[in-house]
Amino acid sequence: MRHPLNRPTDVELSILRALWDLGPATVRQVHEVLASDRDLAYTAVLKMMQTMVDKGLLLRDESGRSHIYRPSQAREHTLKHLVDDLLERAFGGSALDLLATTLSSRKLGTSEREEIAQLLAKAKEKRP
Structure with missing residues (x-):
């Protein structure tokens, strides 16, 4: 069953990442990744992932x-x-x-500034 994409919570986003x-x-593999950053019980990760399946965020x-x-x-x-949701809610589009x-x-490094300039150039090419 296909669910519309729900906005994931912070922990759900960690699982997706x-x-x-x-x-x-x-x-177990996801728990090992998450446990390196925070104290989470295996059973808590299991329950969150089961909930994410119910929400349509994961497939099992x-x-x-x-x-x-895996992510849906x-x-x-x-x-x-x-980003679209944030753009609409916080910045009025x-x-x-x-x-x-x-x-x-935030302070940008040289490579980040160059990448942003390249993205802007590509965007300019797409839309006159």
């Missing part, structure tokens, strides 16, 4: 002895959805305000 890095994985393959989980949407799709706030709130 772990799965994007690992690829399809067991609860039950064909083997260990269940294998590609990383890019989920991140685009989150203004990408300029979002970008200006982001750029003014």
